[in-house]
Structure formats: structure tokens, C-alpha cells
Amino acid sequence: MSSDAVVDAIVVGSGPSAVNAAYPLVEAGLTVRMLDVGNRDATYAGTIPDGPFSELRRTDRDQHRYFLGEELEGIGFGHTGAGAQLTPPRQYVCKDTDRLQPIASNSFFPLQSLAEGGLGQAWGAGSPPFSAADLAGFPIGLDDLQPHYEVVADRIGISGARDDLMPFLGPMFAMQSPVEVDSNGEGILRRYAAQRRALNKTGVYLGHPRIAMLSRPHRGRLANRSWDMDFWSDAGKSVYRPTWTLDELKMFSNFSVVSRRLVRTFEERANGEVVVTAANVDGSGTEQHRARSLVLAAGTLGTTRIVLRSLSHFERAVPLVCNPHSYAALLNLNTLGEAVRDERHSMAQFCLVHAPEGHARPFTVGHFYSYRSLLLFRLMKDNPLPMRENLTIMRHLSPSFGVLILQHRDEPSSTKYCSLAEGDEAPLEIEYSLSAAEQLRNDAIEADIARGLRKLRCLKLKTMRPGHAASVHYAGTLPMSSKDVELTTDRDGRLHRTRRVYIADGSVFPSLPSKGLTFTMMANADRIGCHVRSALRA
Amino acid sequence: MVATSRSHTAPIAASRDLADLRREAVWLARYLIDVEPPTDLVERYVVANAKVLRETPTARDARILAFVHAHPWSLGWLDAGTALTRGAPLLRRKLVVMMAILEATPEFLEQTAPIDDAGIAALAWRLGRAGAKAAAKIVGGTLLAAVVVRT
Numbered sequence: 065m066s067s068d069a070v071v072d073a074i075v076v077g078s079g080p081s082a083v084n085a086a087y088p089l090v091e092a093g094l095t096v097r098m099l100d101v102g103n104r105d106a107t108y109a110g111t112i113p114d115g116p117f118s119e120l121r122r123t124d125r126d127q128h129r130y131f132l133g134e135e136l137e138g139i140g141f142g143h144t145g146a147g148a149q150l151t152p153p154r155q156y157v158c159k160d161t162d163r164l165q166p167i168a169s170n171s172f173f174p175l176q177s178l179a180e181g182g183l184g185q186a187w188g189a190g191s192p193p194f195s196a197a198d199l200a201g202f203p204i205g206l207d208d209l210q211p212h213y214e215v216v217a218d219r220i221g222i223s224g225a226r227d228d229l230m231p232f233l234g235p236m237f238a239m240q241s242p243v244e245v246d247s248n249g250e251g252i253l254r255r256y257a258a259q260r261r262a263l264n265k266t267g268v269y270l271g272h273p274r275i276a277m278l279s280r281p282h283r284g285r286l287a288n289r290s291w292d293m294d295f296w297s298d299a300g301k302s303v304y305r306p307t308w309t310l311d312e313l314k315m316f317s318n319f320s321v322v323s324r325r326l327v328r329t330f331e332e333r334a335n336g337e338v339v340v341t342a343a344n345v346d347g348s349g350t351e352q353h354r355a356r357s358l359v360l361a362a363g364t365l366g367t368t369r370i371v372l373r374s375l376s377h378f379e380r381a382v383p384l385v386c387n388p389h390s391y392a393a394l395l396n397l398n399t400l401g402e403a404v405r406d407e408r409h410s411m412a413q414f415c416l417v418h419a420p421e422g423h424a425r426p427f428t429v430g431h432f433y434s435y436r437s438l439l440l441f442r443l444m445k446d447n448p449l450p451m452r453e454n455l456t457i458m459r460h461l462s463p464s465f466g467v468l469i470l471q472h473r474d475e476p477s478s479t480k481y482c483s484l485a486e487g488d489e490a491p492l493e494i495e496y497s498l499s500a501a502e503q504l505r506n507d508a509i510e511a512d513i514a515r516g517l518r519k520l521r522c523l524k525l526k527t528m529r530p531g532h533a534a535s536v537h538y539a540g541t542l543p544m545s546s547k548d549v550e551l552t553t554d555r556d557g558r559l560h561r562t563r564r565v566y567i568a569d570g571s572v573f574p575s576l577p578s579k580g581l582t583f584t585m586m587a588n589a590d591r592i593g594c595h596v597r598s599a600l601r602a
Numbered sequence: 603m604v605a606t607s608r609s610h611t612a613p614i615a616a617s618r619d620l621a622d623l624r625r626e627a628v629w630l631a632r633y634l635i636d637v638e639p640p641t642d643l644v645e646r647y648v649v650a651n652a653k654v655l656r657e658t659p660t661a662r663d664a665r666i667l668a669f670v671h672a673h674p675w676s677l678g679w680l681d682a683g684t685a686l687t688r689g690a691p692l693l694r695r696k697l698v699v700m701m702a703i704l705e706a707t708p709e710f711l712e713q714t715a716p717i718d719d720a721g722i723a724a725l726a727w728r729l730g731r732a733g734a735k736a737a738a739k740i741v742g743g744t745l746l747a748a749v750v751v752r753t
Contacts, residue, residue: 121711128646128706136653139702141690403719440714441701445690450682450743451634451697453736455714460725463718 079182229271249413251398267420683743
């Protein structure tokens with residue numbers, strides 16, 4: 065496909081939304097061109113040996129190169145904020161964003177990506193679908209999303225179980241059986257089984273998480289090998305990364321990718337074409353691409369920039385939502401001093417739901433991670449004890465350490481917004497703060513969950529609040545709305561007041577329930593892709 | 603003449619700094635896990651200082667570090683004495699860097715890997731002993747740090 069040719073659709077971005085929006089278009093034989101910066105890992109790709117974490121620690125003399133990083137970037141002394149969880153081999157996902165996607169804020173420090181695959185390349189793979197209650201107030205319902213959940217679940221591979229969390233997570237036919245829980249998580253789940261009735265009465269439910277990780281081979285990818293290397297390497301491709309779908313798309317002759325392009329603006333012409341202007345990030349020039357329709361999926365903040373700049377809405381505030389995040393550091397007394405199995409995966413071991421009012425009312429979801437597959441110095445640096453004794457204590461307690469990551473729901477308000485000043489290099493200005501009532505609500509939920517955790521013999525040692533942007537779930541800037549209002553989209557992702565400009569990423573979600581957004585974003589992107597396909601055929 | 607004098611003193615100062623860092627690496631490794639670090643680890647520590655500990659030390663940090671260099675026996679006490687200080691003192695950051703380097707070296711896995719099968723009695727005894735030692739060192743170390751910072 066020549067870059068001068070008018071294609072059926074241009075898709076901007078290559079992250080989870082972009083590849084899933086592109087898929088139904090490409091599969092239908094439509095010509096699709098993806099425009100993306102597409103940074104890749106030039107430092108660690110291919111350098112991490114294929115083997116279990118424990119074996120590499122025992123044998124690999126070069127392990128410091130990836131565990132600590134070539135520039136020692138894995139030894140950080142800063143505040144735990146957005147991106148603190150990225151290991152050195154994952155940090156490339158944020159490369160160049162300070163320069164090319166500047167943010168101005170005193171309260172919100174988001175993670176952005178210009179990598180091939182976007183933020184999905186470092187994603188935790190948690191995939192809880194939204195329930196009907198989660199979608200209350202949206203112009204779409206669960207019936208609209210359900211078929212696309214199934215399609216995407218098959219495309220990316222979701223594992224999970226039909227257990228106590230079914231009322232909160234819903235059925236899923238394309239789901240694989242769960243990957244084995246590690247010893248730490250198993251100890252807590254055993255305790256839960258013994259205390260189920262009492263815990264359920266207080267609104268606490270535990271079960272297997274829905275994770276985009278394979279328990280059996282699927283689409284050329286391997287089942288998770290329990291090597292505990294999922295934070296460091298993608299060997300075996302068990303954990304879903306958007307580049308796996310991108311690789312599938314590249315097999316189609318009607319699909320092309322133009323890399324090293326940062327899309328600046330779009331313009332709809334009278335002849336029905338959409339003209340997209342993109343800068344070459346390796347040079348100084350810009351170029352234009354033409355299509356019959358445009359799908360923006362550059363990540364919420366990236367897409368918002370493009371829309372505000374294209375429609376000249378400078379200094380105009382648009383809403384922004386993001387799940388407030390907290391990390392509860394836990395000591396699991398159920399397994400203290402007991403031998404643990406070496407074989408394990410690194411992702412969430414179980415999912416906790418706090419639903420004192422049942423599944424039809426808003427509830428809170430958390431995911432439990434064991435503190436394994438990371439080195440102890442990261443724990444020791446925050447523990448105010450002399451280092452020698454610190455080491456002794458951490459060596460003995462760390463096998464029973466865990467972190468419960470909670471994400472609270474978020475709704476738009478007058479204290480959460482962003483705007484763009486005029487000029488190509490202008491930063492996106494963001495203001496974000498929770499109201500006192502929201503903070504109190506979240507604190508009360510956390511206190512209630514801590515009581516439940518004590519019944520599970522999990523001692524909360526510390527609560528960390530990594531800052532407003534830390535959940536990396538940014539949404540709501542161009543929300544879907546049933547009213548024809550500027551800077552909103554219709555229920556099918558079409559930007560109001562445009563004919564063929566669609567938005568397929570987090571921007572369109574008006575609010576966020578207490579669940580990771582990524583899986584729903586992918587399902588919605590597939591839904592929007594299907595709609596664009598129908599519109600193009602019509 | 604001035605330019606010549608500068609070009610002579612800079613490398614001398616740098617080599618003295620390097621020698622200090624190499625000595626420091628050995629003390630830190632001995633303190634943390636009772637080992638003599640091999641040369642490649644010492645050099646890794648020197649490089650790490652240039653990469654992740656680049657800020658100019660505060661007056662307090664400089665005094666504490668100078669005292670440790672003059673009296674290596676004080677390392678454990680001053681580590682304990684500054685453990686509760688806000689904002690990660692330089693000595694603490696240096697210890698974290700050396701700990702990271704030792705942990706990411708297979709030869710020292712035995713001394714740094716998690717221990718998961720101690721049994722509850724041994725675990726309680728070891729934690730109690732480490733906690734008591736830590737408390738005593740914090741008391742003594744805090745006094746020593748106060749003296750070192752004032753002198």
C-alpha cells in the first residue's frame with residue numbers, strides 16, 4: 065500500500081485499543097493503515113535468558129544487567145508513583161513521552177507510552193469485565209459489550225474460574241481454566257474457604273482473578289510455565305501483549321504500519337476523506353495520510369491532545385477520570401515459616417471483592433500479588449532498620465509478603481480536568497483532586513477491607529498511596545453520550561460533530577468502576593471497529 | 603600555569619575518590635553479608651555511584667561519610683543511627699546500592715535469598731534476635747550520629 069493511497073481506515077496508536085479496533089476491519093478485508101511512533105526495546109530484547117527466576121538468580125552472572133538495569137535504572141530512590149512497578153526491561157514503554165507528550169501538572173503525573181503495543185506492553189494483565197451495574201449511566205449496556213468480551217477473550221486468552229466472584233465478574237465462555245495459585249495465595253484462599261460464610265456476611269469475597277495469561281497453549285503462544293519471570297520477560301508469550309495481535313495483523317496484506325509517526329491533527333474534507341497530519345519523530349517534517357475513516361486509539365491523553373488540537377479547542381477544560389489507587393502491604397500469617405513452591409507465575413494470585421451491598425450496587429475490587437520475582441533491596445530501602453538486621457528480617461518474612469492493590473471507582477467532577485494550550489509543543493495541563501467526600505468514602509472502604517483481611521490472617525503493615533495517576537487508567541476526556549454535545553462521542557465511538565472520526569480508547573468511558581479498564585477498553589474497541597466496518601461497507 | 607595546575611590536580615582527586623569508593627565497597631559488603639567482594643563487584647559499585655548517586659552530599663551526609671571512612675568500625679552504628687532519618691541519607695543509599703549488587707550476583711545467593719522453611723520457632727527466634735539487635739543499634743547509633751554531625 066502506498067502511503068499516498070486513500071485507505072479505508074487509519075488507526076492511530078498500536079496499544080490494546082488500537083489493535084483490537086483494527087482487527088475486525090482488517091479481517092473484513094478493508095485497507096487499514098496504522099500510524100504510530102512504535103518505540104521498541106533496544107536494550108534488553110533477547111538478552112534475558114529463557115529460564116526460571118530462581119535458576120537465573122542461581123546461575124546467571126549477567127543477571128545484574130536486567131535485574132538492576134544497564135544504567136542501574138532498577139535502583140530507584142524516588143517516591144512510589146506511576147510507573148514505579150516497571151522493571152528495567154519494561155521501562156522503554158515510557159521512552160520519549162516527556163519530550164513528545166509533555167504534561168503540566170502539580171497533582172497528576174501520568175504514565176504515557178509511545179511504544180509499539182503502548183502501555184499494554186507493561187500491563188499487569190488483570191481483565192475483570194464490567195458488570196451491568198458498572199455500566200450504569202453509560203449509553204451502552206452489558207448486552208452491547210458481551211459479544212465483544214467473548215471475541216477479545218478468545219483473541220487475547222483469558223484465564224479464570226467460575227467461583228464466588230462470578231456475580232461480580234460475569235460469565236465468560238471463552239475463558240481458560242485458571243493458572244495455579246502460588247503457596248502464599250493458596251494459604252489465604254484456604255483460610256477464606258474455612259471462613260467463607262462469615263466473610264461473605266461482611267461483603268468480602270475471594271476468587272481467582274481474570275487474567276490475560278494462558279493456562280493452555282493458544283494462537284501460537286505457550287501456557288504459563290510458572291517461571292516467575294513475567295515482570296521481566298515475555299518468553300513463551302503467555303501474558304498478553306498487544307504486539308501479539310499486531311503480529312497477527314501484519315500477516316494480512318491489507319494492513320500496514322507506518323512507524324515513527326506522531327499524529328498531530330486530523331481534518332475532515334468536503335469529499336468525505338479524513339486527512340491526518342503526522343510528524344516524523346526522527347526528522348523535522350510532517351506528512352499527510354488520507355482515509356475514508358479515522359479511528360483514534362492513541363491512549364486517552366494522546367487522543368485528547370489530537371482532538372483538542374484538531375478542533376482548535378485550546379484552553380478548553382475536558383473531564384478526566386482515573387481510578388484512585390492504594391497498595392496495602394500485607395504479611396500473610398497463614399504461611400509464615402512454611403516452605404513455598406518455587407514454581408509460580410508473577411501476576412495477581414487472587415482477586416478480592418468488597419461488596420457490602422451485593423453485586424448490583426457499586427463494589428470495590430483488589431488484586432493480591434506475592435512479593436516474589438523481585439529482589440529484596442527494594443523492600444529494604446523503605447524499611448527503617450539497620451540494613452544488616454533488615455536483611456535478616458526481610459529474608460525470613462518476604463515469602464509471606466503480599467501487596468493488595470485496590471482501585472477505587474472514579475466519577476468526573478469539577479476538580480478533575482485537563483486542557484491544552486495552543487502550539488505543537490504545548491503541554492497537556494492537568495488538574496486532579498478528590499473531594500473530601502470521595503477520600504472519606506475510599507478510606508472507609510479500605511478500613512472495612514482491612515478488617516476482612518485480618519479475618520483472613522493477613523496483617524496490614526502499611527498503606528501506600530502512590531499518587532493520583534498511579535493506576536494508569538485514564539479515561540473520560542471525550543465521553544460517550546446520548547446527547548449531541550461537542551467533545552463527546554456517540555454510543556458507537558463517533559466523535560460528535562464529525563462524520564467519520566471514531567475514538568476507540570479509554571477517552572470514551574464517562575466514569576470508571578473499581579475495575580481495571582483495559583479488557584473492557586479492548587472489547588469496546590472491537591465493538592467500535594465492528595461499527596466502523598459496517599459504516600464503511602454501507 | 604593555572605590551567606596546568608588544574609589539569610594535574612583533577613586526576614589526583616579523582617583517583618583518591620576512586621580509591622575511597624573501592625575501600626567503601628569492601629566495608630559495605632563486609633557489613634551487609636560478611637563477604638569480601640571480588641574486584642568486578644567493587645568496580646560495579648564504583649560505576650553505580652557515578653550513575654545513581656550523583657548528587658552533591660549534604661553537609662550532614664558528608665560528615666557521616668567522612669567519619670565512616672576514618673573509622674570503618676562505625677559503619678553499622680551510623681547506618682542504624684540514620685535509618686530513621688527522613689529522605690534516605692547518602693550512607694543508606696550507598697548501602698542499598700551495594701545490597702542490590704550483591705543480591706544480583708549468584709555467588710552471594712546463599713546470603714541474600716529469601717528463607718521460607720525456617721519453621722515457626724526458628725523464625726520467631728531469628729526475628730526476635732534481629733529486632734533486639736536493631737533496637738540496640740538504633741539507640742547507640744542515634745547518639746553517635748548526633749555527635750558526628752555536631753563535630
